[in-house]
Amino acid sequence: MKANGTATIQGYGVQISDLAVRYGSTTALEGVNLDLAPGRIHGLLGRNGTGKTTLLSVLASLRQPHTGSVLVEGQAPFEHEVLMENICLIRESGDVIGDVSAADALDFVEVARPSFDREYADRLAHSFGLDLSVKPAAMSRGQRSALGATIGLASRAELTMFDEVHLGMDAPTRQKFYDELIADFAEHPRTFIISSHLISEIEPLVETVTILKNGTLLLSEEADDLRRRGVTLTGPTALVDQAAAAQTVLGHTVVGSRDLGPTRQLTLYGDLDQRSLDEAERAGLQVGPVPLQDLFIHLTDA
Amino acid sequence: MFEGREPIYQQIAEAIRGEILSGALNEGDQVMSTTQYASTYRINPATAAKAFAALESEGILRKQRGMGTFVSDGAPEQLRSSRRQSFFAERVDPLLRDADVLGIGADDLARYLLTSASDASSATNTDQNNA
Numbered sequence: 001m002k003a004n005g006t007a008t009i010q011g012y013g014v015q016i017s018d019l020a021v022r023y024g025s026t027t028a029l030e031g032v033n034l035d036l037a038p039g040r041i042h043g044l045l046g047r048n049g050t051g052k053t054t055l056l057s058v059l060a061s062l063r064q065p066h067t068g069s070v071l072v073e074g075q076a077p078f079e080h081e082v083l084m085e086n087i088c089l090i091r092e093s094g095d096v097i098g099d100v101s102a103a104d105a106l107d108f109v110e111v112a113r114p115s116f117d118r119e120y121a122d123r124l125a126h127s128f129g130l131d132l133s134v135k136p137a138a139m140s141r142g143q144r145s146a147l148g149a150t151i152g153l154a155s156r157a158e159l160t161m162f163d164e165v166h167l168g169m170d171a172p173t174r175q176k177f178y179d180e181l182i183a184d185f186a187e188h189p190r191t192f193i194i195s196s197h198l199i200s201e202i203e204p205l206v207e208t209v210t211i212l213k214n215g216t217l218l219l220s221e222e223a224d225d226l227r228r229r230g231v232t233l234t235g236p237t238a239l240v241d242q243a244a245a246a247q248t249v250l251g252h253t254v255v256g257s258r259d260l261g262p263t264r265q266l267t268l269y270g271d272l273d274q275r276s277l278d279e280a281e282r283a284g285l286q287v288g289p290v291p292l293q294d295l296f297i298h299l300t301d302a
Numbered sequence: 303m304f305e306g307r308e309p310i311y312q313q314i315a316e317a318i319r320g321e322i323l324s325g326a327l328n329e330g331d332q333v334m335s336t337t338q339y340a341s342t343y344r345i346n347p348a349t350a351a352k353a354f355a356a357l358e359s360e361g362i363l364r365k366q367r368g369m370g371t372f373v374s375d376g377a378p379e380q381l382r383s384s385r386r387q388s389f390f391a392e393r394v395d396p397l398l399r400d401a402d403v404l405g406i407g408a409d410d411l412a413r414y415l416l417t418s419a420s421d422a423s424s425a426t427n428t429d430q431n432n433a
Contacts, residue, residue, distance in 0.1 A: 041346055178344060186337040186347040204310065204345045224309040231307060282391070284399055289307040 010039035011191030012073040012086065012159040014059060019068035021054050028054040032068070032217045034210060036193065038158075041185060043206030043223070044195040047300050050212040052195045053091070056161045059193075060089035072159055085113055088157035090148040092164040098137030102147055105136060113155050121154035124180060128173060141168030149177050153184050161193040166201075174198070178205060199293040209292065213300055223292065230269050230290030232256075233280060237264040243280035247272055255298045269298060310345060314353035319362065322373055323381050331373045333363065 014036040021029040029051045036042050046052045057063045058070050061077045061084055070076065077083050089095070096105045102125070110116045125132055128146035136144050145168045152160055166174050182205065185192065196202050203223070210220040219226070233240045237259070244254065244266050252270030259265075267290055281287045306313050321327045336354055340347035354371060357363040362377045374380075401411055 040348065179341065182340050182344065182347065183337070186340055204343075204349075207346055207348055224311075227309070228307070282395065284396065287307065289305065 010189045012083075013038040013191065014159070014193075015069075015071045015074075016055075017069050019055075019058065019070060020066045021051075021058060021063060022066050027215055029058075029212075029215045032212075034217055034220055036191065036208070036210070036220075038073075038191050039189045040207045041181075041192040041194065041205050042208045042210060043199075043202055044193050044210050044212070045199060045296055045300075046195075046212035046218075050300075051215045052212055053163055055212065056089055056091075056163050056193065056195065059159070059161065060084075060087055062089070086115065086158040087161075088113070088152055088155045088159070089161045089163065090152035090165050092145070092167045095148050096136045096144065096151060099135060101133050102130060102136055102139070103132040105147070106132065106151070109151050109155065113157065115156040117154050117156055120184075121150055124150040124154060127176060127180075142170060142173060143168075145169050146173055146177070149180075153180055156184075156188055156190065159191045159193070161195070163195045164197070166196055166198060174201065178202075181205065199296055200291060203292045211296065211299060218299060226295060227289060227292060229272065230267065230295045231272055231277060232265055232267050232288040232290055233285050234263065234265040234288065235285035236262055239280075239283060239285055240264040240266055243276065243283075243285055244268060246276040246280070256294075267294070267298075269295065311349050311352035311356065314339070314343070314345075314350060315356045318353070318357060319381055322362065322377055323385070325378075327373050329373050329375050329377060332370050333373065335370060 014034070016032055016034040019029055019032040019034075020027065032051075032055065044052050044055070054063065058065055059072060059077065061079070064078055072083060072087060075083055077087055096102070097108065100108075106118065106121055106125075109121075110118050122132075125147065128143075128150060130139075130143055130147055130150070134143075136147055139147065145165055148165050149162070149169075152162055152165065166177065169177065178201065181192070194202055194206060206223055208221065209223045209226050211218040233243050241264070244252075247268060247270070252268045252272060254266055255269045256267035257264070269290070277287050308316075318327070318333065327333065333354075334342065336347055336350040339345075339350040339353075343350075354363060354365075358365060358371075361374055361380065363371050364374045365371050398411075401407075
């Protein structure tokens with residue numbers, strides 16, 4: 001599938017329009033329109049039960065949309081064998097067959113996926129400290145997740161989705177997973193969608209952020225653009241209020257306020273005016289960033 | 303490392319500029335590849351590539367096909383002259399404000415600057431003569 005050198009395929013793009021998915025009388029997703037560019041690492045965020053897993057399941061053909069259309073690389077993935085060979089969803093705790101040895105499970109993936117790199121898989125499994133003679137069902141949750149991460153990365157699928165795959169992994173294992181993801185993505189560019197509640201850990205990896213809320217799309221944009229809409233202003237109360245007022249015209253929202261004696265810290269969210277922020281900084285205020293996780297909490301906690 | 307409000311790629315570009323100004327990177331030195339940068343700082347490789355692209359378009363870095371990315375000739379001087387223009391507004395003004403808060407007068411400040419500046423400049427002058 002991949003030609004070396006020229007004309008390398010850089011992953012599948014995703015186009016979703018007016019997607020709705022229902023389970024019985026429960027609506028899991030409604031009116032979702034979403035474009036994810038190929039060859040990038042996308043972050044998919046949302047609180048529990050907001051439809052993240054449903055969305056990824058539709059992309060992986062595990063579910064069919066009730067209405068709307070889902071296109072991967074311009075085609076509907078459902079029962080599309082060639083496309084599906086290159087779409088890989090790893091759900092929490094690994095998503096692997098449990099009752100054969102892990103080595104046999106890798107054999108199975110190797111047959112099913114032409115782009116699977118067995119050598120890389122063995123190397124990854126080794127670096128995660130996995131014993132491949134053990135059945136996944138007998139592994140700890142963290143080990144099963146690491147096996148899932150191994151399969152997800154070594155499949156080299158054009159669209160690779162990790163849904164809460166970090167669950168059960170300890171901190172060093174997660175770090176190893178992120179490091180491997182960066183290194184392999186650099187060498188084999190393709191499309192990744194990563195869903196995680198550990199927002200601060202995936203923040204440096206993701207180029208775009210998509211947030212679902214109550215089964216609808218809240219936003220989908222460049223991570224840098226989202227971060228730029230948050231700011232903290234810290235300094236003497238009067239100066240901070242004055243700087244915040246200068247932003248009011250642009251319709252920002254004050255999302256946090258803390259006072260420590262004569263010092264006030266305001267957190268603002270909105271389309272901020274950089275020039276007046278620069279002025280505030282020159283006037284002696286501390287103008288700081290708002291971590292993605294804090295923005296996420298503000299946007300979804302209501 | 304990435305603590306500012308600016309996009310991460312701008313912070314990386316700024317860190318590289320700083321290394322060139324401090325002499326940690328010299329004219330003609332090869333810089334790490336974007337992949338090495340991404341792995342070292344645990345960021346998306348596209349973000350590192352964006353920082354490099356910005357510095358290339360400024361003429362600070364140059365890419366040599368098949369060889370890697372290098373610090374351009376004249377890059378330190380180019381950075382120094384652009385920094386000089388913003389130095390007083392960005393660095394000296396905040397310092398004056400702090401001095402004012404502490405009750406340090408202009409005379410004290412001037413005396414201190416004259417003595418320490420002559421020490422510092424004799425050190426950098428020899429540096430520059432060697433370069």
